[in-house]
Amino acid sequence: MTLNLVPFVSVDAMMRLVHRIGIETVLRDLTAEIEADFRRWPEFDKTPRIASHSDVGVIELMPTSDGQTYGFKYVNGHPSNMKRGLQTVTAFGLLADVATGYPVLLSEMTILTALRTAATSAMAAKWLAPAGADCMALIGNGAQAEFQALAFRAICGLREVRLYDIDPAATEKCARNLAGSGLKVIFCRTAEEAILGAGIITTVTADKNHATILNDNMVGNGVHINGVGGDCPGKTELAQPILHRADIFTEYTPQTRIEGEIQQLDPNHPVTELWEVIAGRAPGRTHPTQVTLFDSVGFAIEDFAALRYVLARLPETGLGQMLDMIADPDDPRDLYGMLMRAA
Amino acid sequence: MTLNLVPFVSVDAMMRLVHRIGIETVLRDLTAEIEADFRRWPEFDKTPRIASHSDVGVIELMPTSDGQTYGFKYVNGHPSNMKRGLQTVTAFGLLADVATGYPVLLSEMTILTALRTAATSAMAAKWLAPAGADCMALIGNGAQAEFQALAFRAICGLREVRLYDIDPAATEKCARNLAGSGLKVIFCRTAEEAILGAGIITTVTADKNHATILNDNMVGNGVHINGVGGDCPGKTELAQPILHRADIFTEYTPQTRIEGEIQQLDPNHPVTELWEVIAGRAPGRTHPTQVTLFDSVGFAIEDFAALRYVLARLPETGLGQMLDMIADPDDPRDLYGMLMRAA
Missing domain, CATH: 3.40.50.720 (NAD(P)-binding Rossmann-like Domain)
Structure with a gap:
């Protein structure tokens, strides 16, 4: 059982993935994935993203689900960041299995958002x-x-x-x-x-x-x-x-x-x-x-499509780093016992 | 500049943190932190959590912000998981700097949720x-x-x-x-x-x-x-x-x-x-x-308080693993140049 481990695609891994496949191929692939998901649009749970605004910017969560897979993106927008040497937009995202709620992918999405926005x-x-x-x-x-x-x-x-x-x-x-x-x-x-x-x-x-x-x-x-x-x-x-x-x-x-x-x-x-x-x-x-x-x-469905594309590429590229993210005791009711035995 | 690196508290690190401090002390500390945040309740942005329901369970996002720090938790609830040897509830969470939108902590929260729920x-x-x-x-x-x-x-x-x-x-x-x-x-x-x-x-x-x-x-x-x-x-x-x-x-x-x-x-x-x-x-x-x-x-404020407690303990415990999560080009407008130079 490795359900406790979630593959993580770092910024470095995302860059290597793009170079291994080729950026124009990635853009064409993402366009095809996003188009396929737009074609089945009614199948998705949809909600306007959940925004937390401040004087200088916004932090947003963008969830969606097709009933099989759940995805969300965290993304900020801070126009004044640039003057401080920071990115206006940074992002990361996650996919999870709807049947269990367990995450199956965590990924950087600053680069992936730039790619999926352009593809869209x-x-x-x-x-x-x-x-x-x-x-x-x-x-x-x-x-x-x-x-x-x-x-x-x-x-x-x-x-x-x-x-x-x-x-x-x-x-x-x-x-x-x-x-x-x-x-x-x-x-x-x-x-x-x-x-x-x-x-x-x-x-x-x-x-x-x-x-x-x-x-x-x-x-x-x-x-x-x-x-x-x-x-x-x-x-x-x-x-x-x-x-x-x-x-x-x-x-x-x-x-x-x-x-x-x-x-x-x-x-x-x-x-x-x-x-x-x-x-x-x-x-x-x-x-x-x-x-x-x-x-x-x-919109969230674009991120969902992009994350699924990245997840599908992991076996062939070997670029996921496994994160110990989910507590997974042998007896699921014995979370406390797992914690105590770790001592 | 290490803004691209976000400290990650794994399940294993969380268990070590609890043992280093002592679980009853952690529970008392969390109670004090949550109580302090409840006392300043009107300062927080509050919204009901954003739930995605399926036949077998729910996946939720729980954001809040006090204007300085933003936090959210991802959490699922799948009662039937237990029969499959899985946790009913798993969770992870994030803190970010409201001024820049940059994440400052990613943490497992299956154990932390159990602790904060009990403390509350x-x-x-x-x-x-x-x-x-x-x-x-x-x-x-x-x-x-x-x-x-x-x-x-x-x-x-x-x-x-x-x-x-x-x-x-x-x-x-x-x-x-x-x-x-x-x-x-x-x-x-x-x-x-x-x-x-x-x-x-x-x-x-x-x-x-x-x-x-x-x-x-x-x-x-x-x-x-x-x-x-x-x-x-x-x-x-x-x-x-x-x-x-x-x-x-x-x-x-x-x-x-x-x-x-x-x-x-x-x-x-x-x-x-x-x-x-x-x-x-x-x-x-x-x-x-x-x-x-x-x-x-x-409620999200309990998670916010718990995540801030964990973040504050990282320097003394050294338990954060640095994740390359945020693309951080030297020139913030040159994300593409950073990607190309990585080749």
Whole structure:
């Protein structure tokens, strides 16, 4: 019996796993896993994530279950962390067996969240972006930026990425990291320059307040907007008129109403859940001049899919470190006896 | 910088910590810590725990924060686990720094939950039990039983414990473990025999359905009931008439209405939160013939206090194992660069 031992995937192990498989393969695999779980969306227990807000950030728990496996992620969002040399977003997650409640995987998820967020963005664009769109504006060049660019290359055939950040050092970092990726990388001095010729606009900025990263004039007909950065009450990126022109697609709408761009709109404003498009229950893009918006905030099912992918890779990669996490006395009623005999 | 490393307290480390300090000292310390946090109850963010129910059990997340430190516990409850040789309840928990969102402690909590639950029960009895009560009926002799008996000895001066379980093997196990504890241990064949002369009645059974562990006739005037096992929707232990005779004390009432004995009552039935008694805002026991009931379901603040106690002991005990849990690139915006350089 080794039920007391739970495999743990450290940051180092996650990096080795990504390199062993190859990052573009990982992104494609994650897209396929997330898409498969979106297709069976009604099977999942769903709840808006449980947020604990403070003046400087938020700590959230994101649980879900498909009746067989339970998963949750712990994730924080602290925009001011960056100035202190810390990550804005860090995360870890867990899977457990619903039948017993025993954990089966503990994993770092800072890197995995970056990968699954990018995979989800690219998956949505696959269903919503205009046909043949191969140029993307990428506004916000922080920790998530390169993952977005690579996922769109691997899943959507992106060829050109146009980078802009209010801090040119971030754009330089991003451009440097994407050199040799196979993408044509354009360093832009303004958001207006970044959107030139882009069929897809990704916004992924971190400030925790109502910002206007895109105003209405900047969004031409036919564009797909991948809105990633607005993911918290009071944190939005898009001018409201854009939302009235766009057809809006969400992950789990009750959560998006609280956290997404649509917190700016009437709570009855019509939206379509992305899983409905993937499952063939609702149309995605219906005409070339339509503005589509994926109002992404990140949902627990994406983490669930990503954690299951990691768990399935452990036997072949041997990267789990076994943690003595679960007390497992020989007689389950004799927890106290186990404790006393340990003396 | 070692912010990427999070100290982990394994099951083995927790057992060594308990033995190094001594279990009765740990129980007394935990009671003091929990009492101190109950006294400052209004400072905490509180929410009913987030439960994911299945046919066979429940998996729950229990978060709270005092504005400085955030904590949560993962805990399952699977009554049928015992038949499969598994623990009914397993748990682990985490503390994080609210200012940054970075975790500062990961710990096993199967043992720690047993300790904190017992400490909380004894704390409540200290405020509510009849003066001089030194004999307790302990109905349900599973994994939690010995911890309850020891906590009442350490905190309330218990001298005699009267054991009963529907399975005599459980009672034998409990009696064997308590031999040499300094308690007079009486092996009872019925619940009626167990309650004879007991000023305190503790019920701590595990079945997930409406049971009647105590009926009205069994509860004499002046008794304090410590109801521990009813802690889930549909899971109660006490006959409803007892609830109408008793003055009822709760942890966090919105959660107890869902999970506790009082789920059997009108949602407006008056109850007193235990913290109000401890903080001097409400009376506890007011007369010797009063029946008091601590309708215990377990609340996040108890886990928070217990985790903080463990974290504070780590420097002196050296028992934390450092886990590489948080990705921490030199440039916080360069998560991708860190990943690529790891190749």
